[in-house]
Amino acid sequence: METLNLFIRSIFIDNMVFAFFFGMCSYIAVSKSVKTALGLGLAVTFVQTMTVPLNYLLNEYVLAPNALVEGVDLSFLSFIVFIAVIAAFVQLVEMIVEKFSPTLYNQLGIFLPLIAVNCAIMGGSLFMQQMVGAGEIRNVGESVVYGLGSGLGWWLAIVMMAAIRERLAYSHIPAALKGPGIAFIITGLMGIAFMIFSGIQL
Amino acid sequence: MASKSLKNLTAPLSGNNPVIVQILGICSALAVTVQLKPAIVMGLSVMVVTAFANLVMSLLRKGVPSRIRIIVQLVVIAALVILVDQVLKAFVYDVSKQLSVYVGLIITNCIVMGRVEAFALQNKPWDSFLDGIGNGAGYGLILVIVAFFRELLGSGSLFGYPIFEKLGLYELGYANCGLMLFPPMALIIVGCIIWIHRTINTNLQEK
Numbered sequence: 001m002e003t004l005n006l007f008i009r010s011i012f013i014d015n016m017v018f019a020f021f022f023g024m025c026s027y028i029a030v031s032k033s034v035k036t037a038l039g040l041g042l043a044v045t046f047v048q049t050m051t052v053p054l055n056y057l058l059n060e061y062v063l064a065p066n067a068l069v070e071g072v073d074l075s076f077l078s079f080i081v082f083i084a085v086i087a088a089f090v091q092l093v094e095m096i097v098e099k100f101s102p103t104l105y106n107q108l109g110i111f112l113p114l115i116a117v118n119c120a121i122m123g124g125s126l127f128m129q130q131m132v133g134a135g136e137i138r139n140v141g142e143s144v145v146y147g148l149g150s151g152l153g154w155w156l157a158i159v160m161m162a163a164i165r166e167r168l169a170y171s172h173i174p175a176a177l178k179g180p181g182i183a184f185i186i187t188g189l190m191g192i193a194f195m196i197f198s199g200i201q202l
Numbered sequence: 203m204a205s206k207s208l209k210n211l212t213a214p215l216s217g218n219n220p221v222i223v224q225i226l227g228i229c230s231a232l233a234v235t236v237q238l239k240p241a242i243v244m245g246l247s248v249m250v251v252t253a254f255a256n257l258v259m260s261l262l263r264k265g266v267p268s269r270i271r272i273i274v275q276l277v278v279i280a281a282l283v284i285l286v287d288q289v290l291k292a293f294v295y296d297v298s299k300q301l302s303v304y305v306g307l308i309i310t311n312c313i314v315m316g317r318v319e320a321f322a323l324q325n326k327p328w329d330s331f332l333d334g335i336g337n338g339a340g341y342g343l344i345l346v347i348v349a350f351f352r353e354l355l356g357s358g359s360l361f362g363y364p365i366f367e368k369l370g371l372y373e374l375g376y377a378n379c380g381l382m383l384f385p386p387m388a389l390i391i392v393g394c395i396i397w398i399h400r401t402i403n404t405n406l407q408e409k
Binding site for chain 2: 087119121127174178185188189
């Protein structure tokens, strides 16, 4: 039950985009058509589901105080370790996809390198570290659930945004507000709509 | 200081602002703008990291093969961010707690990466350093504007000083706008800043 709760919370209540602004750069830049938004969202969800548990294991068995050597606290290294894991994993996925599925590679290819510097991925790992500290994530399974949930939340946000922006092409917007300006305001309004989920407990 | 160097410093403040024109680094920008103090600390941290990352990468630019430059950049940036994080924890612990994961997210802040890629790899160290300071300041400027409105309208104070209470506005029936403290309002304020900025600078408008 608590696992399900964590899943729902990471998708809707603690949505990466609307609650924490993670991954906004690619969110604004790539949300111009639903098709590309779906592709990027899929790639982010996949990388997120894999890197959060990987970083969880590293955090638990290497970085945490007294984990590796008795009396040594390596947690100040967590930024550099997390980003190295993410960059290496993205590189690995890119090579594997290129080798085994050229079609998927052509669809996702351009997005994969972008993901290494997507704040949503790094943010997911850093939040995971905080939630471990607060006792909300207690084992690898829950870290997978959190990774999947936060990735899906990001996917949901970018696809909804892309759908709205496709329709927006037909509306009359003040010239100065076209492009990023209106995208920000719409995201803000969507964020207000998502606030309705806050406080939901299963 | 030559006028060209000066331009590197001033262009990112308005005409080429990293947040509202280049649309970079929004990720970690908005969540820290509920109050002015963390916003200023965050702006300064990003400025330091951008300036020194630009300086280091500009010095290294001839020695690093382009195939592995991304990983080299990440290591340089991550090392700088760890230094900043440790300094913040040592000297302003309460602000460091408020900023929580967003300090770590300076690593993936697109401004740092973007300026290194777009500027430091082609330019001399001193120009790159100034460019980093300028972009950090442009980012900080937007943060301060957003935080000013959010703190003033949301909690009626500036830097924690209860300005509206001292003015006696509450007795006249004024109430704080609690919505300002929620994340969505930061986005809407930035949207409005872009609107005003582009109304003045018509050359930036999209056709």
